[in-house]
Amino acid sequence: MKSKKSRLEKHHIEDLVGRSYMAFCVLLLIVIIISMVYFVASKGLSTFITGGVSVGEFFFGTKWAPEADTPSFGAFPFISGSFLVTLLAALIASPLSICAALFMTEIVPGWGKKLLQPVIELLAGIPSVVYGFIGLSVIVPFLRDTFPGQGIGVAAGALVLSVMILPTITSVAADALAALPQNLKESSFALGATRWQTISRVILPTTMPSIMTGVVLGMARAFGEALAVQMVIGNAPFVPKSLFESASTLTSVITLSMGNTTMGSSYNNALWSMALVLMLMTFAFVGLVRLLERRNKI
Amino acid sequence: MQFRKSWIMTLALTSVLALSACGSNNGGNNAPANAGGNNAAATNAPTETSSGSDLSGSILASGSTALQPLVEQVAEKFMDKNAGVDIQVQGGGSGTGLTQVAEKQVDIGNSDVFAEEKLKGDDAEKAAALVDHQVAVVAIAAVAHKDAGVDGLTKQQLVDIFSGKVTNWKEVGGADQKIQIINRPGSSGTRATFENFALGTKTEDLQGSIQEDSSGTVKKMIGETPGAIGYLALSYLDDSVKTLSYDGVEPSVDNVISGKYPVWAYQHMYTNGEPNETVKAFLDYIMTEEVQTADVVELGYIPALNMQVARDVEGNVTKK
Numbered sequence: 260m261k262s263k264k265s266r267l268e269k270h271h272i273e274d275l276v277g278r279s280y281m282a283f284c285v286l287l288l289i290v291i292i293i294s295m296v297y298f299v300a301s302k303g304l305s306t307f308i309t310g311g312v313s314v315g316e317f318f319f320g321t322k323w324a325p326e327a328d329t330p331s332f333g334a335f336p337f338i339s340g341s342f343l344v345t346l347l348a349a350l351i352a353s354p355l356s357i358c359a360a361l362f363m364t365e366i367v368p369g370w371g372k373k374l375l376q377p378v379i380e381l382l383a384g385i386p387s388v389v390y391g392f393i394g395l396s397v398i399v400p401f402l403r404d405t406f407p408g409q410g411i412g413v414a415a416g417a418l419v420l421s422v423m424i425l426p427t428i429t430s431v432a433a434d435a436l437a438a439l440p441q442n443l444k445e446s447s448f449a450l451g452a453t454r455w456q457t458i459s460r461v462i463l464p465t466t467m468p469s470i471m472t473g474v475v476l477g478m479a480r481a482f483g484e485a486l487a488v489q490m491v492i493g494n495a496p497f498v499p500k501s502l503f504e505s506a507s508t509l510t511s512v513i514t515l516s517m518g519n520t521t522m523g524s525s526y527n528n529a530l531w532s533m534a535l536v537l538m539l540m541t542f543a544f545v546g547l548v549r550l551l552e553r554r555n556k557i
Numbered sequence: 558m559q560f561r562k563s564w565i566m567t568l569a570l571t572s573v574l575a576l577s578a579c580g581s582n583n584g585g586n587n588a589p590a591n592a593g594g595n596n597a598a599a600t601n602a603p604t605e606t607s608s609g610s611d612l613s614g615s616i617l618a619s620g621s622t623a624l625q626p627l628v629e630q631v632a633e634k635f636m637d638k639n640a641g642v643d644i645q646v647q648g649g650g651s652g653t654g655l656t657q658v659a660e661k662q663v664d665i666g667n668s669d670v671f672a673e674e675k676l677k678g679d680d681a682e683k684a685a686a687l688v689d690h691q692v693a694v695v696a697i698a699a700v701a702h703k704d705a706g707v708d709g710l711t712k713q714q715l716v717d718i719f720s721g722k723v724t725n726w727k728e729v730g731g732a733d734q735k736i737q738i739i740n741r742p743g744s745s746g747t748r749a750t751f752e753n754f755a756l757g758t759k760t761e762d763l764q765g766s767i768q769e770d771s772s773g774t775v776k777k778m779i780g781e782t783p784g785a786i787g788y789l790a791l792s793y794l795d796d797s798v799k800t801l802s803y804d805g806v807e808p809s810v811d812n813v814i815s816g817k818y819p820v821w822a823y824q825h826m827y828t829n830g831e832p833n834e835t836v837k838a839f840l841d842y843i844m845t846e847e848v849q850t851a852d853v854v855e856l857g858y859i860p861a862l863n864m865q866v867a868r869d870v871e872g873n874v875t876k877k
Contacts, residue, residue, distance in 0.1 A: 324761055326743045395774070400781065409737055409782055411767055494742065494768035505767045512742075515770045518622075518650025519744035521675050522660075526744065527652070 296538070303535030306332065306528045317532060323496035323512075325526040332529045334509075336498045338536065340413065341508040344488060345481045347417035348424060353474050355421075356428035357463075360470075363429075364436040365458060376433075383426035391490035394419035399491055408503030411493040416508070419487050424477035431473025435466045472551045479544035483537065485510035509533045613641030614835040620647075620654015620667030621746065623772075623790070624824045627693060627856050628667060631843050634852070642835055651675065651746050658827050659683040664836050666827040669695065669746030671870045687827040692843045693858035695790050696821035697751050698808035699801040700776075702785040706731035709802030716756050718786060721763045726784060738766040739778045739787035745770065750822040751788045753872060755803060792857020810859055816866035816874060823868070824858065 306312050312332045320333020359379065363372040398418050403410030439462060447457040463470075493505025494515055513530050520527040618628055625648050632644035649657075651668040655675050658666025666687070668675070676684035699715060701707060705726050710718070717723040718736055726734045741748035743762065752759055762768070767782075769775045772793050779785040780797035791808060794800050800808060803820060812818035826843070828836060842848060849860035868874045 324743075327759070327761065395777070403782070409767065411778075489770070490774065493766075494770075495764065495766045496762050497764045500764070504765050515742040515768065516744040518648075518653050519742065519746065520650075520652040521680065522652075522656040523680065524652075524675075524677075 299531065299535050299538055302528060302531035304532070306525065306532040310525045310528055312525075312529070317529075321498060325529055330525065332525075334529070334533055334536070336496050337507050337509045337512050337533060339498055340492070340506045341482055341510070341537075341540075343413050343506070344416040344420055344492070344508055345478050347413065347502075348420035348481045349474055349478045351417060351421035352424050352428055352477060356425055356473070356477075357432055357470060359425075359429045360432035360436055361458060361462075363433050365454070365462065379426045379429050382422065383430075387423065387484060387487040388490075390419050390423055391487035394487060394491040402503060406503050408501065409493075409505070410503065411491060411505055412501070412503045413492065413499055413506050414502040416488045416492040416506075417502075419491055420481045420484060423484060423487065424481050427477040427480055428470075428473040431476060432466075432470045435469030435473070436462065438469075439466055468551050468554045472548050475544055475547050475551065479541060479548075482540055482544070483510060485514045489514055509537050513537075611641060612639045612835045612838055614833075615643040615645070616665065616836055616839055617663045618644065618646045618654075618665035618667060618826070619649050619657050619663045620665075621651045621669045621824070622648040623669050623695065623746065624667040624693070624826070627824070627853060627858060628665075628826070628843075630852050630856065631848055632839070634848070635839055635842050639838075642839070644839065652744065655684075655687075655827065658687060658829050661829050664828065664832070665840075668825045668827060669822060670749050671823075671825065672827055673870050674749065686829055688829075688831060690826045690828065690840050690844075691823040691861050692826055692840075693824040693853050693861050694813065694821050694864060695750075695792075695824055695858055696808060696810070696813040696818060697747060697755070697788050697790055698794060698820070699751075699755065699786065699788050699803060700779055700794065700798040701787075701801055702779055702783055703799050704732060704783060705734065705786070705799060707799075707801065709805060711804050712755065712757065715803075716758060716760075719756055719760045720758075734784040737782050737785045738763060739775055739782070739785050740766050740768045741775070741788075742768050742770055746822070747772070747788070747790065751820060754822070755788070755820040790857070791859075813859055814863050814865055816876070819874070821859070823861065 306317065307314055310332075317332055317334050318338065319335050320331060321335050322331045322333045323336060324331050359375060363375050394415055398415050399410040401410070402408075402412075402415055406414075443461055443465065444457055447461045452460070488508055489511035492508060492511055494507050494511050495505035496507050496512065497505075499506040513533055516526070517530055520530065616632075618632075625646060629646045632646055636642055636644055647663075651670055652675055654663070654666035654668050655672050656666075657663040659672075659676065659680070666672075672684040672687045672689070673681070699710060707726060707729060710729060714723065714729045718729070719738065719740075723729060724736055726732050726736055740762065741751075767778060769778060772789055775787050776789055776793050776795075776798060779787045779789075789798070791810065791813075794808075802808065803818065806812055806818045808818050808820070813821050826840060828840075831837075832840060844862060846862070849862040853860045865877055866874050867877050
């Protein structure tokens with residue numbers, strides 16, 4: 260009787276310690292997240308509340324001149340620039356990543372995976388400043404010599420980003436392909452389908468929602484990437500007329516100007532508004548991933 | 558099982574409730590004091606000692622990345638001489654430095670522009686409280702890609718180029734080559750200096766112009782891009798780019814000191830009100846002959862001590 264009681268108590272203590280430690284961690288996380296959201300939102304919204312900039316002007320205005328005598332805060336060039344490089348990067352990277360994932364899981368699961376996996380993981384580990392510098396030293400001169408323009412611009416930014424998001428999409432896609440029930444493939448082969456028919460008619464359609472999750476995660480990364488893009492995109496606050504003309508993204512204008520503006524100035528607040536847009540976009544991407552996951556389960 | 562589940566639910570509910578209360582509080586407290594961490598450092602700053610010679614205390618400086626290397630190097634030397642003093646130098650940009658010194662989060666705010674130019678409108682009174690210490694001068698030269706075929710430009714030609722009126726080098730006597738502007742971001746101190754003293758007017762960003770935020774990248778871009786024009790501090794100039802004379806005056810250290818070459822700006826170290834003993838000793842040390850002729854020159858700045866001309870906030874130049 261006694262021994263049983265003491266064992267129970269030990270259990271209780273362990274349980275309590277574990278539970279309170281977890282509660283503390285969760286508490287801290289939630290506090291950090293809530294205060295960050297609050298901080299960015301309160302700073303970002305002040306452009307519209309106290310700064311007198313209309314929401315329409317901010318989102319659709321194309322004139323960005325915060326230091327001019329009659330300042331204007333049209334952030335459309337940055338918002339459109341961000342979406343443009345992100346979509347282009349996803350368009351370039353997705354087919355490559357899906358092929359790499361198929362290669363690793365379906366075509367040569369043995370040495371293909373052993374060789375490709377570390378290479379792709381290595382890509383994920385390279386710091387973004389290195390990507391930016393390679394972009395500036397290799398991609399920009401190449402584009403300058405091949406296409407009209409100065410090489411700098413949306414095309415260069417999208418190319419650099421596509422390499423950066425390659426690992427994200429590939430690893431998610433490879434996981435999705437590996438998790439596919441074996442019997443689906445086997446029944447397809449049993450029906451006399453070739454490998455290509457199996458991949459294109461059975462494997463890809465069934466895993467598409469999971470692969471799309473990877474693509475969206477990659478796009479989220481591309482949308483938030485600052486340094487590498489800023490180095491190659493040119494940073495002119497205009498909607499570019501071609502892919503080879505200097506343009507800007509939300510992240511590039513924030514990193515370019517945040518340190519040089521004083522806290523509380525309308526210029527600085529406008530940058531916070533852009534940070535708010537970035538944050539809301541991240542929420543949207545996360546929501547999209549959730550949606551895809553739910554679809555995947557059915 | 559049933560019991561455990563309900564337990565977890567209650568816990569989750571209570572913690573969420575507790576957090577939402579706690580969270581909003583925290584957010585509220587954080588907002589005004591933004592970089593809270595710096596407050597502590599600033600408040601435990603210099604404690605006065607009885608004897609004047611052996612100083613002690615800590616100094617926190619932040620701001621301009623252009624001035625940072627100088628302040629860091631001099632701080633090292635100063636700390637070697639005064640064991641009791643601890644100096645920390647952070648970057649962050651001129652705007653950050655001025656904001657933080659105005660809010661007393663740091664002891665010294667480094668800036669490449671006059672505080673009055675950054676703290677305008679509602680913040681103007683903040684600028685009035687700041688005391689300026691001009692420790693060095695940085696001169697800026699217009700530079701072009703080597704194949705532009707031009708040795709110098711006049712003020713009007715520069716204005717035409719940077720406002721987009723002139724788009725080909727042949728219009729200013731150079732090669733038949735499209736001009737590509739490599740600019741600094743609108744908030745940059747270097748750009749403000751160039752616009753104020755070389756162009757005499759603010760310019761708007763042009764479609765297709767390139768903006769880079771570090772001098773190293775600007776130099777690389779100008780060196781590589783055919784037809785490029787931009788501007789760099791004198792310490793960055795070398796053979797990879799073509800340095801342009803301004804209205805016929807070569808951008809050289811001697812011409813800046815004598816006042817012939819006008820495109821230069823002070824490097825400021827601002828304190829909030831008169832500095833305390835330790836901070837003052839540090840600022841005085843930077844102005845000594847020993848530092849001005851060695852460290853300042855070595856790092857590519859022009860000693861403020863040598864300047865034969867002085868300039869005020871409005872840009873009026875007077876002979877010293």
